[in-house]
Amino acid sequence: MRVTVHEVAKLAGVSAMTVSRVVNRAAYVSPATRQRVEAAIAELGYVPNGLARAMTSRKTGALSVVVPDVTNPFFTHVLHGAEKTARQAGYRVTICSSEADEELERQYLSDIISNQADGVIIAPVGDSSRARLQVLRRNNVPFVLVDRSVAGLECDLVQGDSVGGARTLVSHLTSLGHRRIAMISEDEGVSTARDRQRGYEDALHDVGVQADPKLFVRATVTEDFEGGARAMRQLLTLKERPTAVFVVNNMAAVGAIRAIREGGLEVPGDIAVVAFDDVAHAAVLSPFLTVMAQPADMFGMLAVQLLLERITGRDEARRRIVVLPGDLIVRASSGTRVNTKESRRRR
Amino acid sequence: MRVTVHEVAKLAGVSAMTVSRVVNRAAYVSPATRQRVEAAIAELGYVPNGLARAMTSRKTGALSVVVPDVTNPFFTHVLHGAEKTARQAGYRVTICSSEADEELERQYLSDIISNQADGVIIAPVGDSSRARLQVLRRNNVPFVLVDRSVAGLECDLVQGDSVGGARTLVSHLTSLGHRRIAMISEDEGVSTARDRQRGYEDALHDVGVQADPKLFVRATVTEDFEGGARAMRQLLTLKERPTAVFVVNNMAAVGAIRAIREGGLEVPGDIAVVAFDDVAHAAVLSPFLTVMAQPADMFGMLAVQLLLERITGRDEARRRIVVLPGDLIVRASSGTRVNTKESRRRR
DNA sequence: TTGAGAGGTGTTCTCGGTAACATGTGCTTC
């Protein structure tokens, strides 16, 4: 069906090997032959079969990026950074959206091994990913974690400064006078959730406040905003409501804000909100949410770089961990007067 | 390096073929043998090589989705819908971000052929993609267009109702009294730009207004918002400024709004803004932009469905075109009083 | 008793490309 070397060879009156040599600009093909072969290639529209090549070369040129949610702007940018860097290095990128589902993640990783990806970038579902990642390792597929580490698994990692970032965000709230500050977190098996909780507790401790367990809620963070909304509704039922909330990420924050408003309350008037991860479009359209912005593109770029180094040998290299600091962007939702220009205008 | 059938066969004391039979649950393997083979597979951690399989079966199980920008929420959702549907049908999805660059698109399509993808979903860069898509066709790679058609190319297509959607958006503006309405479009080679321009002109015509060429500007729409911003700045230099702007898509709209504000003007007070495509996060956080929302997930899902039908034979099927209507969502940016509750509160 | 068919397993060849090796020119060089 598809054109092969053999058909090109026949048309050009040479052997398959010679066609291969022309295609790969290998040594020692006479100009006359080369020309005839090239003409035949053009005439038949021959495109080399990458699979067959991969069979012998043991390199597919494919990297896989596994993220829990492709519609989350944070991961979107990780993806973009990774894709760009990979392409420049001559690699393709296959995305896998694990939907934060362990079984789906397992399936993807198994597929990845089966399809001989040259390497994997993964934002793991959580600590439970450890076993699955060890299967990768057993099959000699190099991988690099992004955004999240996995307890008990030593490997290359690119992540943000969750502890520090959370501490900064929460300190921002305490500096505004808040003391009853809630946290909406996610599954304990996710390293960023743990780290951000630590930052949250550190910041409270800094001002002499003991973290109140009733003010700590976990959300199931899925692609829609419902997880954050549900968690927020729970907080709203407390007899003594928090005056501020620190939300573990952007998606949950959006849900939380919606829940607050649906509860007839105002942000930041009744409850101030701060969160991790910026949302570019929203930020420009109508800057509202105070966030710890992370350089997501950079996460992807660096992860690919580390991965490529693993792929191209240098096995001796030890485990490398890159930690990227975030940027505190203060906007209306935390209750300061920064950037209120627009909201005043909108009326 | 990686475990193969042969090693499993050796360990189990059978032939490679028998291992293959066990793996594929093919007929006639004695329970005893099956068990020994399965034990060997488990012990060695054998995972079948998908490439080798693809060589003989002539099916890779890979679909490619080519979009101009993976960080654009619209395409993100197309991608998500496509990925989900494909996965359920047992296909993987490779994403290619063409960055609206013809050469990059050509390269990707060539890669796709080379890597024997079973099919392609593509939001083409523009009409110039025609030649590149014909190469796909010549190589028997089925494909379906999403979002954009290509002039002079007959093929399956899933798109929004750009003419009607634009007409609705612009009519919304005229119904509010606007008459000097500008349009920020993009490259003429993009079908949606042409269609939306027609809808724009139709809507003006409906109220007896002749489209003013000076009010029509093209933006180079790239992943950042600069294209829209530049176009807007150009409109702001006109002696007689437009009172409203219809922007061809969400990314450009974000840039345009930024430019308006940077010019010291207000939206919608000085200039009303409407655009195609919603941005989910922004919409929840602080509803502002009046848009024609398109069911992007659905675009991806349907495109994959059409594609799978092509792949699994039924070649006789004629060209199919699916047109999905959008939803007008009126918010603050167009100057109505809808949804002003939040902005009033925010003060 | 024979043969037909089901059960069970191995051998060979192929998928499309290329590494490795083989072969065959012609020209230089001592």
Added chain:
DNA sequence: GAAGCACATGTTACCGAGAACACCTCTCAA
């Protein structure tokens, strides 16, 4: 004039699976 090398091309084998076919054994019906 034989060795030696650069150039030019072909042959063979292999990458890891699986299709096709061959070849056993055993059972059961005629």
